[in-house]
Structures are given as structure tokens and as C-alpha cells.
Amino acid sequence: MVFSASRRRHNSYTLAPLILISVNLLLFxxxxxxxxxxxxxxxxxxxxxxxDAPWVGLENYQELIGDADFYAALxxxxxxxxxxxxxxxxxxxxxxxxxxSPYAKGKTVARxxxxxxxxxxxxxxxxxxxxxxxxxxxxxxxxxxxxGGDPVSWQSNGDLSLMIVVIVATWAGTAFNMLLFIAALKxxxxxxxxxxxxxxxxAWQKFRKITLPAIAPTSFIVxxxxxxHAMKEYxxxxxxxxxxPGTENNLIVQYIYETGFKRAQIGYAxxxxxxxxxxxxxxxxxQLIASRRKGS
Amino acid sequence: MGISASARKGxxxxxxxxxxxxxxxxxxxxxxxxxxxxxxxxxxxAQDQGYTDLAKEFExxxxxxxxxxxxPYDGYQDKLSQAAQANALPDTASVPSLDPLWVNQLQDxxxxxxxxxxxINKNLVTxxxxxxxxxxxxxxxxxxxxxxxxxxxAGVSYxxxxxxxxxxxxxxxxxxxxxxATNAKYDLVYDNSAARIRxxxxxxxxxxxxxxxxxxxxxxxxxxxxxxxxxxxxxxxKVMPKSVWTSGQDPNALFKSGQVVAYYSGVWQVADFADSxxxxxWASVPAPAQPTHATxxxxxGKMVAFNxxxxxxxxxxxxxxxxxxxxxxxxxxxxxxxxxxxxxxLTYPFEKKAAQDAFxxxxxxxxxxxxxxxxxxxxxTKLLLAKQKVDDALIKTELAKxxxxxxxxxxxxxAIVTGLNDQIK
Numbered sequence: 001m002v003f004s005a006s007r008r009r010h011n012s013y014t015l016a017p018l019i020l021i022s023v024n025l026l027l028f029x030x031x032x033x034x035x036x037x038x039x040x041x042x043x044x045x046x047x048x049x050x051x052d053a054p055w056v057g058l059e060n061y062q063e064l065i066g067d068a069d070f071y072a073a074l075x076x077x078x079x080x081x082x083x084x085x086x087x088x089x090x091x092x093x094x095x096x097x098x099x100x101s102p103y104a105k106g107k108t109v110a111r112x113x114x115x116x117x118x119x120x121x122x123x124x125x126x127x128x129x130x131x132x133x134x135x136x137x138x139x140x141x142x143x144x145x146x147x148g149g150d151p152v153s154w155q156s157n158g159d160l161s162l163m164i165v166v167i168v169a170t171w172a173g174t175a176f177n178m179l180l181f182i183a184a185l186k187x188x189x190x191x192x193x194x195x196x197x198x199x200x201x202x203a204w205q206k207f208r209k210i211t212l213p214a215i216a217p218t219s220f221i222v223x224x225x226x227x228x229h230a231m232k233e234y235x236x237x238x239x240x241x242x243x244x245p246g247t248e249n250n251l252i253v254q255y256i257y258e259t260g261f262k263r264a265q266i267g268y269a270x271x272x273x274x275x276x277x278x279x280x281x282x283x284x285x286x287q288l289i290a291s292r293r294k295g296s
Numbered sequence: 297m298g299i300s301a302s303a304r305k306g307x308x309x310x311x312x313x314x315x316x317x318x319x320x321x322x323x324x325x326x327x328x329x330x331x332x333x334x335x336x337x338x339x340x341x342a343q344d345q346g347y348t349d350l351a352k353e354f355e356x357x358x359x360x361x362x363x364x365x366x367x368p369y370d371g372y373q374d375k376l377s378q379a380a381q382a383n384a385l386p387d388t389a390s391v392p393s394l395d396p397l398w399v400n401q402l403q404d405x406x407x408x409x410x411x412x413x414x415x416i417n418k419n420l421v422t423x424x425x426x427x428x429x430x431x432x433x434x435x436x437x438x439x440x441x442x443x444x445x446x447x448x449x450a451g452v453s454y455x456x457x458x459x460x461x462x463x464x465x466x467x468x469x470x471x472x473x474x475x476x477a478t479n480a481k482y483d484l485v486y487d488n489s490a491a492r493i494r495x496x497x498x499x500x501x502x503x504x505x506x507x508x509x510x511x512x513x514x515x516x517x518x519x520x521x522x523x524x525x526x527x528x529x530x531x532x533x534k535v536m537p538k539s540v541w542t543s544g545q546d547p548n549a550l551f552k553s554g555q556v557v558a559y560y561s562g563v564w565q566v567a568d569f570a571d572s573x574x575x576x577x578w579a580s581v582p583a584p585a586q587p588t589h590a591t592x593x594x595x596x597g598k599m600v601a602f603n604x605x606x607x608x609x610x611x612x613x614x615x616x617x618x619x620x621x622x623x624x625x626x627x628x629x630x631x632x633x634x635x636x637x638x639x640x641x642l643t644y645p646f647e648k649k650a651a652q653d654a655f656x657x658x659x660x661x662x663x664x665x666x667x668x669x670x671x672x673x674x675x676x677t678k679l680l681l682a683k684q685k686v687d688d689a690l691i692k693t694e695l696a697k698x699x700x701x702x703x704x705x706x707x708x709x710x711a712i713v714t715g716l717n718d719q720i721k
Contacts, residue, residue, distance in 0.1 A: 135543075155545065246542050262693070
């Protein structure tokens with residue numbers, strides 16, 4: 001009796017949720033799992049996009065290990081991520097901290113202004129910054145030459161051009177992280193700060209010893225999402241300088257796109273995609289472990 | 297206003313009913329031996345009046361109605377392949393490119409292409425042996441534009457007759473003189489395109505990237521390699537801004553700023569320039585020849601007739617009608633086409649004299665152009681007939697790497713040849 005009752009309960013708790021998630025599950029299977037499986041299968045072939053896909057085993061992966069262009073793109077991606085993630089973290093936390101401060105005036109207006117870049121499509125954001133930092137007729141170079149300086153090669157110098165994209169991505173991505181931080185900062189109990197005040201702690205001590213630990217879960221999410229996002233960046237590079245100069249700022253996704261669609265090496269590009277996926281999984285797991293350890 | 301609006305509604309209703317009736321008729325008559333209507337698919341975002349006018353005349357003459365369908369360019373090629381699989385291809389069409397999937401359903405247009413009266417440029421028709429698969433409705437050519445106001449301000453002269461054109465050395469010297477005299481920023485901007493760089497190579501006496509006898513791309517000749525080195529050298533932020541070829545800067549916008557002396561692009565810019573350049577005078581000038589007189593000729597829409605049973609004959613009649621010189625003249629004038637037929641007298645409906653002159657110049661340039669000028673599209677046709685598809689956009693990428701100093705010229709050329717051949721199965 002007891003057994004069958006528990007089994008029935010078990011059944012009803014399995015079936016109803018299954019039905020409820022079935023639509024999502026179906027979409028997930030059709031548009032995520034299935035293409036991923038096809039992609040994985042293609043990575044073992046020399047498929048060109050038309051006709052049949054001859055099986056080549058691990059050849060694509062072996063070739064990838066010796067591909068200098070792939071490493072160049074991967075290195076550039078890591079440099080970009082290492083620049084943009086900390087910068088975005090500091091910017092969004094800083095702005096959020098200012099916006100929840102009881103001394104700040106005009107918070108609502110400021111919040112709208114800081115949020116605006118998030119509403120602009122990445123392509124448009126890229127074009128705006130291209131007008132500002134355009135090497136030939138950009139506003140910044142115009143001002144520099146009017147002041148008597150020499151125009152700066154914002155586009156045809158690889159490092160400067162990467163720097164512009166870091167600025168654009170920070171400018172555009174700060175808003176969303178700022179919102180997350182504002183919510184987290186507001187949830188830190190005021191009594192902690194009051195107690196610290198009584199103990200005579202200064203602002204920096206309060207920030208380090210109370211605020212940072214209290215918002216650690218949010219910080220983790222922001223770091224994780226920004227890192228994954230930065231590793232997959234494509235739009236800003238295309239919009240600002242087309243991955244240029246030359247192919248110097250081709251990040252890994254653009255490399256995959258170019259080989260897959262411009263050079264019709266779908267199989268090879270699929271292999272590169274799976275390496276990227278693997279790297280992203282490793283990044284996510286590492287950050288998860290780090291945050292667990294900190295939590296305990 | 298109110299009356300005209302309601303009148304328009306009335307017309308709309310009438311034409312909807314008319315279309316329904318016609319639709320019913322055409323589907324009913326498809327079994328007859330004598331078709332009353334045929335379909336014609338094409339794609340344009342610009343002028344289509346030329347075809348509409350010709351269709352009316354065709355109906356008056358032959359009693360066959362031509363239903364013109366303007367298909368959006370994006371997806372046109374897909375729509376055709378789907379139509380082929382569903383056995384619902386149009387009777388005639390002007391297509392962006394032929395597709396191995398339906399190429400065997402095309403009628404032979406040799407009688408039209410070879411008709412001496414039509415004077416069709418036979419280098420540009422797509423033929424499989426003796427069978428002519430398509431005749432282009434028009435051609436496009438690459439060419440040079442100058443900022444005429446800057447030239448006049450600097451008091452520097454330029455050639456106007458393609459037969460007495462300048463060399464690249466002369467042209468660049470003249471452009472530098474103009475730039476320095478007028479305080480302009482650059483001598484030249486050059487379209488970032490695999491097709492346009494062909495013009496540079498050919499005019500420098502190179503043959504570029506050509507298919508060999510084995511159906512694969514061969515290593516280019518020495519003149520091509522030298523020409524590419526020369527090209528990289530002028531990307532020095534004085535003669536040309538480096539950003540166009542390395543970082544995706546828009547050359548059209550740079551030229552329109554009025555701060556660039558010259559722009560190498562193509563005939564399709566004429567209508568745009570006529571409309572949107574108001575701050576300065578521009579002119580189309582003969583492309584430099586060093587020593588070869590060449591350009592890059594590409595095809596506009598490719599006119600085809602499908603083998604659709606009892607409509608096949610009417611379809612071919614329509615194509616024949618379009619290419620009769622008197623009719624084709626009207627079509628080319630109204631739609632602003634560079635003609636595929638020689639010996640026509642064309643008056644284009646541009647108000648600007650610069651635009652009129654530009655078309656006249658392009659027509660002369662094409663007559664003088666070395667046959668190699670059309671080899672780019674000929675290679676594409678060869679590949680198509682061998683059921684291959686090759687995207688040459690990687691030429692841009694490899695040249696950008698070269699200009700940016702990431703690799704030398706030999707490595708660039710090798711990478712281009714390998715990259716193109718990798719796409720051939």
C-alpha cells in the first residue's frame with residue numbers, strides 16, 4: 001500500500017512537470033541539441049556546405065593544433081577578455097555604488113542615462129564609435145588635428161583598434177551589470193554599516209569588509225557572464241573595424257565564421273567551434289569552483 | 297483628395313478582381329497549346345519601368361501577357377531552387393546567377409545571341425558548348441571617378457578620351473599635385489572588393505587569378521605579384537587611407553566628403569553620385585592603363601528561358617523581343633543599363649551632365665577594354681558548369697593581411713590560390 005502510494009505520487013510529480021516543460025524541451029532539443037550534434041558530426045568531416053560530407057576522423061582537430069591563425073585568434077580573444085572583463089566589472093560596480101549612495105543627487109536621471117547604451121543595438125554602437133574614432137574623418141582625430149596634433153591611427157594600428165573595441169564593449173555592457181550590482185548593493189543589510197560606523201571604520205574598510213563579501217554571488221555571476229560574453233564577441237569588432245587591421249583583431253568567433261562560410265570549410269570551422277565550446281566550459285567550471293571555495 | 301483616395305480604392309478593388317480573373321485564366325489555359333500569358337521573374341530595388349513598358353508592347357504585338365514578378369534579391373536564388381524542386385519554375389527570368397540544380401531545364405538561346413542584327417557581345421553570354429544558357433540583360437564595369445572641383449581648383453588637367461588615357465604613374469602624380477594644392481586628404485580611395493582589385497591587376501598587365509586547364513586556380517604571373525605589391529605600397533595613409541582595405545572604412549563615404557581626389561569603383565555609383573553629391577563637381581574619367589587598357593566587367597541580370605512545356609515557345613519569343621535592338625535600346629535607357637549590345641545610340645534619363653557623360657565614357661571604355669576584363673565572370677561560369685561554387689571574398693582578407701604587414705606578397709598570393717582551390721571539390 002505504502003509503496004504504491006509513493007509510486008503514484010512520484011508519477012504525478014514526474015508527469016506534470018514533464019508536460020509543462022515539454023514545449024521548452026522540444027524547442028531546446030530541436031534548436032540547440034540537434035544542431036550541436038550535427039555540428040559535432042561535421043567536425044569529423046571535410047564538409048563544404050554543399051554535397052556530401054566525407055568522414056576524415058580527427059584530421060580537422062589535428063590540423064587545428066598546428067594552425068597559427070587559430071592560435072592568433074585565440075590569443076587575441078584572451079587579451080580582449082582580460083582587458084574588457086575587469087574594466088567592465090570596475091565600471092559597473094563603481095557606477096552602481098555611486099547610484100545607491102545616499103549622497104548622490106539625480107539618481108533616476110543618471111540611471112536612465114547610464115542605461116541608454118544597453119538599449120542601442122551593437123552594430124549601431126559600433127558605427128557611433130567608428131564615427132568618433134574614425135581614422136580619416138573621425139571626430140577625435142578632427143579635434144586632435146585642430147589642436148595642432150597629428151592624427152592617430154585608431155583603425156590601422158592593431159592595439160589602438162583593440163583598445164577602441166574594449167572601450168565600446170565596456171561602454172555598452174556596463175549598464176546591464178550595473179543593474180545587477182544596484183540590486184545586490186541594496187540588499188546589503190544597513191545594520192552592518194551602522195555597526196561598522198560605531199566601530200569607527202572608514203569608507204574603504206566598509207567597502208572591502210562588508211560590501212564586497214555581501215555582493216560576492218552577484219560579482220561571480222557578472223564575472224562569469226562577462227567572460228563568456230567576451231570570449232564570444234563578434235559584433236563590435238565587425239562594426240568598429242571589421243576585425244582589422246587586416247586579420248589582427250579577428251577573434252575566435254570571427255575566425256570560425258570566416259573559415260566556415262567565406263572559405264566553405266564547414267567541417268574545419270565546426271571543429272574550431274567545439275574547441276571554443278570546450279574552452280568556455282572549462283572557464284565556467286573553473287569560476288564555479290573558485291566561487292565555491294570562496295563561499296566555504 | 298477624398299475623391300482621389302476613394303477612386304484609388306476602386307481601382308485597387310478592380311485590379312484585385314482583375315488579377316484573380318487573370319489568375320484563373322492563366323491556370324485554366326496552361327493546358328492549351330497557345331498560351332495567353334507567361335511569367336517573368338527578376339529582381340531590382342531600382343528601375344523596373346523598362347520591363348513593364350516592353351511587356352505592354354509585347355502583349356500588343358503577340359497577344360501574350362507577360363506577368364512581371366519583382367522578387368526580393370535576398371532569397372531569390374533559394375526561391376528559384378525551391379521552384380525547381382517543386383516543378384514551378386517561371387517561364388522566363390533574369391537571375392543573379394545560374395544554378396547547377398536547374399541549369400538543365402534552360403532553353404537554348406543561341407538563335408538570339410548569334411543573331412547578327414542584335415550585335416550581342418558574345419564574350420559575355422553563358423554558353424555550354426554551342427548551347428547558350430543565358431544572355432545578360434546588362435553589364436557592369438569598374439572605373440575611375442575624380443573630384444572635378446579639386447582638379448579645377450588645382451589647375452591640373454585630366455584626360456577625357458579613353459583612347460588617350462593616362463598611366464597609373466601619371467594619374468597618381470596628378471592626384472598628388474591636386475591633393476597638395478588643395479589641401480585634400482588623400483589621392484585615391486579604392487573599393488575593398490575582390491572584383492575591383494582585378495581591374496588594378498589587369499591594367500598593370502597582370503592576368504590575375506585564372507583557372508588552369510585542370511579546372512583549378514593556377515599561380516598568377518609575375519606581373520600580378522608586382523601589381524599587388526604596388527597596391528600595398530600606396531596604402532600609406534597619403535596616397536590611399538590604409539583603413540579602407542584593412543579596417544572596413546567605407547570608400548564611398550570618404551569620396552563624398554570631398555577630401556579625396558579620386559575614387560576607383562564602378563558604373564553603379566553614377567546614379568548615387570548624381571543624386572547625392574551636391575557639394576562638389578565629380579566626373580568619370582578614363583581608367584589608367586599601365587599598359588593594358590582594361591576594367592573588370594561583370595554581368596547584370598542573366599536572362600533565361602525555361603523549358604516549361606507549351607509555354608516554352610512564348611518564353612523564348614519574349615527573350616527574343618527584349619533583345620531586338622530597338623526594344624533593347626528602350627530597356628537600357630529606362631533602366632539605366634550599360635548595354636550588352638554594341639552600336640546602340642543611348643540617351644539616359646539623367647538630368648546631370650556628369651552622369652550622362654559617365655555612361656558615355658563607360659560604353660567607350662568597354663569597347664576598348666582588353667578581353668581579359670571579363671575573365672572574372674567567365675571563371676565563375678566555368679566553375680558553375682563544373683558544378684562548383686567558389687567565393688573569392690578571401691582575396692580581400694589575404695590582401696588586408698598583406699597591407700597590414702602580417703605576411704609578404706608571395707605568402708599572400710599562395711594563400712589566395714590555396715584558399716580558392718580548397719573550395720573546389
